[in-house]
Amino acid sequence: MTVAAEVRALRSGAVVGAGDHLACVRVRGAGAHDLLDRVSPRELFVRSGQLLHTVLLDDAALPIADVYIGCDDDDYLVIAEGMSGPAVADYLAAHAHGLDAAIEDTSASHAFLCLGGPYAWEVLAELTTPDVIGLPYLGFFHEPRFSCFRAGKTGEYGYDLWIARDRLPAVRERLAEVGRAFDLTEISPDGLAVAALENWFWNPRRDVRPGLTPIELQLQWRVTYGRAFPGSEALAARRRKVRQRAVLAVSPAELADDAAITIGDRSVGSVLHAEWSPTREEWIALALLDRPIAHAGLAGLVAHTRAGAAPVRTLSAPAVNNRSLYVDPQRHSYATRHLETFSPLVRA
Amino acid sequence: MTSLSDLEAQVAPREALLDRLRALLVERLHLSREVDELDPDAPLFGSGFGLDSLDAVELVVCLESEFGVRVGDAIALRQVFRSLNTMTDLVLAERGQP
Secondary structure, X not given: OOHHHHHHHHHHOOEEEEOOOEEEEEEEOOOXXXXXXXXXXXXXXXXXXXXXXEEEEOOOOOEEEEEEEXXXXXXXXXXXXXXXXXXXXXXXXXXXXXXXXXXXXXXXXXXXXXXXXXXXXXXXXHHOOHHHXXXXXXXXXXXXXXXXXXXXXXXXXXXXXXXXXXXXXHHHHHHHHHHHHHOOEEOOHHHHHXXXXXXXXXXXXXXXXXXXXXXXXXXXXXXXXXXXXXXXXXXXXXXXXXXXXXEEEEEOOOOOOOOEEEEOOEEEEEEEEEEEEOOOOEEEEEEEEEHHHOOOOOOOEEEEEOOEEEEEEEEOXXXXXXXXXXXXXXXXXXXXXXXXXXXXXXXX | OOOHHHHXXXXXXXXXXXXXXXXXXXXXXXXXXXXXXXXXXXOOEOOOOOEOHHHHHXXXXXXXXXXXXXXXXXXXXXXXXXXXXXXXXXXXXXXXXX
């Protein structure tokens, strides 16, 4: 199956894919909260069973991992993308001086499955119980076979299942059984990455460059200024001299990573990360533009790739009018989807 | 051919609207953020600025009282209230300045 077909299945039904890009580290001990509070750029206000979405920064304030921090009774879970489990554990250990905190990377014992799509909730309800329909965004629960985090980076209903590796085959098999009624489709890491870009989720495997902090990446919502965390001083200094900002850009012609963007003969930025968008049926990119013009709604820009000059316009994120905004588990069902009229996936 | 000054002219009304919307979020929704922290594409609800359904009602009132824009369709609101930029898109479209 092509990436385009995977993304179309994600946007209209339900998909499942290996979450090998995710790692989970458990932190135990009396100092667990203080350790996570020390490294989290965002104020660590999270109740048991909830996740906080933030990033991990290096000392230069460059985001190095996209993380959810979960409070699990007295423990904390760090679900990371962009860093391996051992690397996250090392990062935490490097900031744990003076604290009673046991840090356990679970990569060897556990794996993730990513379930997503406007009807993913219905697949999960069949796999577990209908109660899961009420699980709020950024909530999680444990059941005997796995832990389920309502998260995901596709803009659709998303559930990351954290499963002991010895139970993974049985869960996979059961998912395949219940998934038949939902045409459950396998999605690749590339498919998940394209969907994430369509929905304006920062990709820690692609959108990392020297000098790009949460300010340039429009990730300031994941930061609380005025507190101390790795990179906080560099970030505060950066705030006073921002020169560029990332915006969403589209083109009917092929775009490529690092392509220069010009207006007339003047360089005004570059493409950070480009993909073909199956949902929009055009090229889509995270573009880094000079701050005075780094806005949605621009037309007349040109990206220069090996294939030639590509006209570029910018738009408001996300690039997709997700069906999950409109699918209501109390009213809708995959089986009766043809009877419903939903807003188009792409805004005019 | 589009020039830099053309782009700056395109940007000006959006920038002005974004500034007004940022101020509204801080003053009327009491968002504990500095205005320069409110990135235009950041999610307003859920994991982003953490606005809730009461804030959504206040935003509807703000759109009407401050910009003369009525959004009566609850379905349309879900798209409009995704970010400051999507709210700005609506106001600009109502003014005939897409």
